Amino acid sequence: MNKITLPKVILTSVLSFYTLNASSGEELFNSKCAMCHVKTRPSDKSTLVAPPAMGVMHHIHMTYSNKKDAVAFMSKYILNPQQEKAVCMPKSIKHFGLMPSQKGNVTKKEAKIITEWMYEHIKPSKMMHNHGKKASPFLITKGLPHMTKLVKMNWDNPKLNLTQKQKDALVLVRKETMKGVKAVKPQAMQLEKEIKKMTLHGGDIEKINSLIDELSHLKAQASKIHVKCIQDTKAILSRQQLQLLMNK
Numbered sequence: 001m002n003k004i005t006l007p008k009v010i011l012t013s014v015l016s017f018y019t020l021n022a023s024s025g026e027e028l029f030n031s032k033c034a035m036c037h038v039k040t041r042p043s044d045k046s047t048l049v050a051p052p053a054m055g056v057m058h059h060i061h062m063t064y065s066n067k068k069d070a071v072a073f074m075s076k077y078i079l080n081p082q083q084e085k086a087v088c089m090p091k092s093i094k095h096f097g098l099m100p101s102q103k104g105n106v107t108k109k110e111a112k113i114i115t116e117w118m119y120e121h122i123k124p125s126k127m128m129h130n131h132g133k134k135a136s137p138f139l140i141t142k143g144l145p146h147m148t149k150l151v152k153m154n155w156d157n158p159k160l161n162l163t164q165k166q167k168d169a170l171v172l173v174r175k176e177t178m179k180g181v182k183a184v185k186p187q188a189m190q191l192e193k194e195i196k197k198m199t200l201h202g203g204d205i206e207k208i209n210s211l212i213d214e215l216s217h218l219k220a221q222a223s224k225i226h227v228k229c230i231q232d233t234k235a236i237l238s239r240q241q242l243q244l245l246m247n248k
């Protein structure tokens, strides 16, 4: 080896060591974390088994103001997850369960490399915390148009061209509908919660069944209000206006 190639060899190996390290944060994340923490915004939250990486980083950034503290916390947490220390929302932890310790799967050094990479490369973003499907107060939940929403979205659409008289009438329908739904919704939601709880805790089946009857009655009431709203709205609009709305 001559005088020029030796430093060159050292330089290249030092360089490749760093580039290797730089990409290995991502590689390590992909192989050890990404199966639970998805890297992109999920379109279907129902299949998630853990908070998406961007959501985790949102909470990390809200709690730790610099990289050093954030990385120190995260590398420790993944080897020893503890509910009291968690930055994730209690609701998320209840929904997903506590993260299983990665001890044995990830070394201390790797934990640091991965979390440093996360801190640098995962853009924090707030996730909406609606775990599971939102309960609906209606008995019929699909296939009927959401008239007041459609109308609201096109309130000043020149193509729809609502007259002042129509607008006044639509406001009244909307008011009446909202009032009606508001009157049954909280009660229905509360009942539904109770039924779920009783079912999971071995509650008396007779009692649960009578609550289900009560719930279906409330939801039927809400659906009747919904159907009336659709018909009242249709009666106010012209055939062309309706066609325009429904084709949206």
Ligand code: HEC
Binding pocket: 029, 032, 033, 034, 035, 036, 037, 049, 050, 051, 056, 074, 077, 078, 081, 082, 085, 086, 087, 088, 089, 092, 093, 096, 097, 098, 099, 100, 102, 106, 114, 115
């Ligand atoms: C088997 C699934 C699973 C794997 C694998 C996993 N996590 Fe998690 N992780 C979770 C769950 C569930 C939570 C939310 C509950 C919690 O915070 O403990 C979480 C939370 C976190 C949090 C937030 C902790 C807090 O304060 O709430 C961080 C940071 C994190 N994970 C990093 C990682 C890293 C880095 C890896 C890869 C080395 C990894 N996770 C692998 C399931 C997983």
